[in-house]
Every structure is written in C-alpha cells, then in structure tokens.
Amino acid sequence: DAGVIQSPRHEVTEMGQEVTLRCKPISGHDYLFWYRQTMMRGLELLIYFNNNVPIDDSGMPEDRFSAKMPNASFSTLKIQPSEPRDSAVYFCASSRTGELFFGEGSRLTVL
Amino acid sequence: AQRVTQPEKLLSVFKGAPVELKCNYSYSGSPELFWYVQYSRQRLQLLLRHISRESIKGFTADLNKGETSFHLKKPFAQEEDSAMYYCALSGRGSSYKLIFGSGTRLLVRP
Numbered sequence: 001d002a003g004v005i006q007s008p009r010h011e012v013t014e015m016g017q018e019v020t021l022r023c024k025p026i027s028g029h030d031y032l033f034w035y036r037q038t039m040m041r042g043l044e045l046l047i048y049f050n051n052n053v054p055i056d057d058s059g060m061p062e063d064r065f066s067a068k069m070p071n072a073s074f075s076t077l078k079i080q081p082s083e084p085r086d087s088a089v090y091f092c093a094s095s096r097t098g099e100l101f102f103g104e105g106s107r108l109t110v111l
Numbered sequence: 112a113q114r115v116t117q118p119e120k121l122l123s124v125f126k127g128a129p130v131e132l133k134c135n136y137s138y139s140g141s142p143e144l145f146w147y148v149q150y151s152r153q154r155l156q157l158l159l160r161h162i163s164r165e166s167i168k169g170f171t172a173d174l175n176k177g178e179t180s181f182h183l184k185k186p187f188a189q190e191e192d193s194a195m196y197y198c199a200l201s202g203r204g205s206s207y208k209l210i211f212g213s214g215t216r217l218l219v220r221p
Contacts, residue, residue: 042213102155
C-alpha cells in the first residue's frame, strides 16, 4: 500500500482563486482527517469523516473552507476564495484502529 | 476543553545526553495520549501510545494523571532522534479524533 496519497504536493496561487486539495486514504480505513499545519498554530484539526460522513467540522476556519468525501477512497478540501492567511501545509490522515496514518501534505502558498 | 500543551518549541541537547520532551494536557474524562514524530522529509508517524506501554527507539512516556502530563523521555539521545515531536490526545473510546500540541523540535548535536 502506498499509504495516504495527497495532491498536489505544492500549490502556489493568487488571492481570490479557488484551491482544491485531494486525498486518497488507505484502503479499509473508515476515518479520514484533514489537518492544517502552520508555524504559529501547529497542527489544527479542520474536519474529520467516519464512513464518508462528516462528523466534526468545528475546526473549519470559515465558510470559505469546505470538505467532501464522496466515497471511501477520495476526499477533497476546497478553499474559495483563497487568502494569504490560508498559506500552510494541509495534511490528510486516515485511520482504522486509532493510529493515524498521514499523507505527505500539500503545501499551499497564497500570494 | 481539550488542550495539549508543549511548552518548548525547541530543545537542543548533545548526543548521549538525556532527553525529556514535555507534554501537559487538559481533558475531562479518560484520555488516550500519543506521541507522533516527523523526521526530516518524512511523514508524520506514530512513535508511541500510552496504552501500549512500549518503548520505541529507546523512548518511553508515562501517563501521569495527577499532573496531567505525558512527557517523552530517552536516557541517551542520538543524532538520528533529531525531529519534530508532537504530543496528541483523544478521548478514550471516542472517535479517534486527535488534538495535537504545537510540537517541539528536538535537535541532537554531535
């Protein structure tokens, strides 16, 4: 298994543009998490899903952020419109037993 | 409210010296505590969890409910231990939702 796969690895965009980050969890894992990592705030949980259903989105910063999980093998995190303060590394992780397996992250830079 | 506090952003020690990475938590209930590690150019990965009571790569961590702490210790640091370390908490029996501390960068000098 290749582990959790995220794309793109790097994204540079201009303020106001839409950004879509993608995640493929490990097969058989029924939990999926989206985290954001910044120097100031560390790792923040944005949202997580169980069996494709969003369970807790209280960490989503504002309405500009949305996440979907249309099936067990795919999830997206969308930012529209993007702002410079959204610049961060976004991690996806999946789990079946409580241990989280992380992707390599998507580094987003909003100019 | 659930909170994990790692008071040190950076900890620098010499090779062979003992290491203690501090972690304090607040949680109303029975928490499950973890340490995750991110080596340079690698994914964030689980180092150890308190319920397994294992020693991984020479590291140990004991849950102290009285002090609400879960400090990570190693008696003799190695250069390859240099990494970013995150303490994390979830509610036992809950949904695996992990709350992370802000992380401590460990630098082991030769």
